[in-house]
Amino acid sequence: MTDITTIHQPVLLEQCVELVAPALAKPGSVAVDCTLGLAGHATHFLKAAPQAWLIGIDRDTEALGLATERMRREGLADRFTPVHAAFDEFSDVLADQGVDAVQAVFMDLGLSSLQIDETDRGFSYSHDAPLDMRMDVSQPLTAERVLATYDAESLARIFRDYGEERFARQIAREIVARRAHEPLATSAQLNRLVDEVVPQAHRPAGNPAKRVFQALRIEVNGELDKLARTLPQIAAHLAVGGRLVVESYHSLEDKTVKSFMNQGLKVDAPAGLPMIPPEAQPFFRELTRGAVKADEVEIASNPRSASVRLRAVELVRPIPESRMKQLEPNNNARRGAAERRRGGRQGQQGRQGRNR
Numbered sequence: 001m002t003d004i005t006t007i008h009q010p011v012l013l014e015q016c017v018e019l020v021a022p023a024l025a026k027p028g029s030v031a032v033d034c035t036l037g038l039a040g041h042a043t044h045f046l047k048a049a050p051q052a053w054l055i056g057i058d059r060d061t062e063a064l065g066l067a068t069e070r071m072r073r074e075g076l077a078d079r080f081t082p083v084h085a086a087f088d089e090f091s092d093v094l095a096d097q098g099v100d101a102v103q104a105v106f107m108d109l110g111l112s113s114l115q116i117d118e119t120d121r122g123f124s125y126s127h128d129a130p131l132d133m134r135m136d137v138s139q140p141l142t143a144e145r146v147l148a149t150y151d152a153e154s155l156a157r158i159f160r161d162y163g164e165e166r167f168a169r170q171i172a173r174e175i176v177a178r179r180a181h182e183p184l185a186t187s188a189q190l191n192r193l194v195d196e197v198v199p200q201a202h203r204p205a206g207n208p209a210k211r212v213f214q215a216l217r218i219e220v221n222g223e224l225d226k227l228a229r230t231l232p233q234i235a236a237h238l239a240v241g242g243r244l245v246v247e248s249y250h251s252l253e254d255k256t257v258k259s260f261m262n263q264g265l266k267v268d269a270p271a272g273l274p275m276i277p278p279e280a281q282p283f284f285r286e287l288t289r290g291a292v293k294a295d296e297v298e299i300a301s302n303p304r305s306a307s308v309r310l311r312a313v314e315l316v317r318p319i320p321e322s323r324m325k326q327l328e329p330n331n332n333a334r335r336g337a338a339e340r341r342r343g344g345r346q347g348q349q350g351r352q353g354r355n356r
Helices: 015-024 038-046 061-073 087-096 114-117 143-149 153-162 170-181 187-197 212-219 223-237 251-265 298-302 323-328 329-344
Strands: 032-033 053-058 080-084 101-110 238-248 284-288 310-313
Touching: 015 310, 032 038, 032 087, 032 323, 038 053, 038 061, 038 101, 053 061, 053 087, 053 212, 061 080, 061 212, 087 223, 101 153, 101 223, 114 187, 143 153, 143 212, 143 310, 153 170, 153 187, 170 223, 187 212, 212 223, 223 238, 223 251, 223 323, 238 251, 251 310, 251 323
Parallel strands: 032 053, 032 101, 053 080, 101 238
Antiparallel strands: 238 310, 284 310
């Protein structure tokens, strides 16, 4: 059996443990790892907090099986509960476990080490594989289906919004023109297409298809929608003194996390009031000074850590109901996206986590 502990080192492991463990000091404390992956972070959380119980959520059944076996081999299985779910089912997962409040929640967004290293789902532009990109292989939508059914305007929006691709419109038009006689089914085909469209003089460092692959993965798995839906659920279930710790790997994820946390770090009242009412006081305390990044030593040993942004907050008081409503994402926009996905036009169920 492959030793999964050698696949990759979890990113910013020491810093994450230092942020999570203090919230789990009391007997019966509950932690939730929303992006369990191979349990690289989760095993260390349990070792640092010997009286805590951890619920590990993952939408990838293969990762869940490997993580569960790892917990058993490390003698942690009696304090660990694996759950097959997308992390935007956070509230439902806790209800199923009979849990109302938790002391720590961890999210490691993006792709897991297992998914990065797999060559048969088409996540990577470095290997020729079917354009699948599903984190949960039970969902119907694949990257190939997106490329085959979305119109040029929708494809351009995805590449622009999720990949920040400068030539989104040109790539989208070429996909629609080419698929009429040559369906795009493999990562090599998509690589070639992008390589032919993007001018040499305007290419970013690395593979010119990198941004397109990222955008397709986010679309197929609904990653940003799910993140925006999940963060308010987490806040609603954090106990006072509980901590939320999040690792992001691209600017769109980090922007979503930062914006959410900032809502709880600021006074919610007009400037100049002689006295700030209690319900307008901040309810989060910042545990990191901005975003923590990997240093040169870690990047050298684990190149995947180069883009990480780590943010953490602690809940210092109950969140007033009025403030909770403000934390909710734009429900109409989210509902519209969800309906399109159910119709097969856009991705379903999103799970994340990188180098876990």
